Amino acid sequence: MKLLEGKTAIITGASRGIGKAVALEFARQGANIAFTDLRYDEIAQETEKEIAALGVKAKMYASNAADFAATNATVDEIVKEFGRVDILVNNAGITKDTLLMRMSEEQWDAVINVNLKSVFNFTKAVSAVMLRQKSGSIISMSSVVGVSGNAGQANYAASKAGIIGFTKSVAKELGSRNIRANAVAPGFIITDMTAQLPEDVRKEWAAKIPLKRGGTPEDIAKVCVFLASDLSAYVTGQTIHVCGGMNM
Numbered sequence: 714m715k716l717l718e719g720k721t722a723i724i725t726g727a728s729r730g731i732g733k734a735v736a737l738e739f740a741r742q743g744a745n746i747a748f749t750d751l752r753y754d755e756i757a758q759e760t761e762k763e764i765a766a767l768g769v770k771a772k773m774y775a776s777n778a779a780d781f782a783a784t785n786a787t788v789d790e791i792v793k794e795f796g797r798v799d800i801l802v803n804n805a806g807i808t809k810d811t812l813l814m815r816m817s818e819e820q821w822d823a824v825i826n827v828n829l830k831s832v833f834n835f836t837k838a839v840s841a842v843m844l845r846q847k848s849g850s851i852i853s854m855s856s857v858v859g860v861s862g863n864a865g866q867a868n869y870a871a872s873k874a875g876i877i878g879f880t881k882s883v884a885k886e887l888g889s890r891n892i893r894a895n896a897v898a899p900g901f902i903i904t905d906m907t908a909q910l911p912e913d914v915r916k917e918w919a920a921k922i923p924l925k926r927g928g929t930p931e932d933i934a935k936v937c938v939f940l941a942s943d944l945s946a947y948v949t950g951q952t953i954h955v956c957g958g959m960n961m
């Protein structure tokens with residue numbers, strides 16, 4: 714028996730990286746997948762094909778997760794097409810790293826809007842659907858940096874810490890309606906996002922990891938399957954660190 718058979722999942726920013734791995738792992742577990750990203754480009758089309766090849770329904774929606782009105786329209790379209798939403802993974806995220814003294818208002822606003830406001834946008838729209846269904850699992854991608862802080866990432870750390878507070882509040886508000894909300898805090902995961910970091914920063918991070926390797930997107934996806942499925946039926950309001958022991 715597959716763990717997510719017949720369920721529908723929305724995953725934001727899932728054309729590549731961690732979101733894509735989550736989409737593929739959910740599809741392997743039988744879930745139908747609606748995913749978003751900024752553009753329906755070749756990368757998005759390829760991901761859509763890879764998911765559909767696993768024998769589930771797959772559809773990509775070009776939608777800016779930081780845009781409240783666009784998010785509502787997208788969730789409406791998804792509900793029309795898929796009929797229900799059982800799982801939401803708030804995954805879309807960006808970095809605009811620099812030291813506080815050099816950080817512009819634009820760099821602050823962009824990261825807060827894409828990483829944190831998007832979580833409000835999608836969770837609000839999807840929880841209305843989940844309330845009608847009286848069930849749901851909401852997973853939001855935080856970061857170890859949201860717990861520990863990181864020089865050069867004040868905007869990113871604030872957005873990821875904000876997700877943790879938001880998740881706990883939603884878990885308290887919606888728990889009585891059988892809707893769970895949890896956050897995942899990945900450590901150093903090898904994707905396009907971390908490829909942007911300077912070599913010395915990447916080496917420094919890797920040296921601090923007890924398991925002595927960077928994580929893979931699949932390492933994160935497997936924990937998301939646990940949180941999306943009934944295996945975690947009694948888990949809500951938590952932040953699960955998936956970081957090879959980097960944060961304890």
Ligand code: NAI
Pocket residue numbers: 725726727728729730731732749750751776777778779804805806807827854855856857898899900901902903904905906907
């Ligand atoms: P990535 O950069 O490889 O992929 C992010 C995806 O989000 C891209 O496809 C991008 O186009 C999309 N996206 C960006 N802005 C968007 C918007 N406004 N609306 C819709 N989609 C948008 O990043 P990665 O590494 O896969 O990260 C995924 C999530 O995991 C992010 O929230 C990130 O902050 C978080 N994370 C990643 C870690 C890492 O080491 N890679 C560590 C901790 C957290």
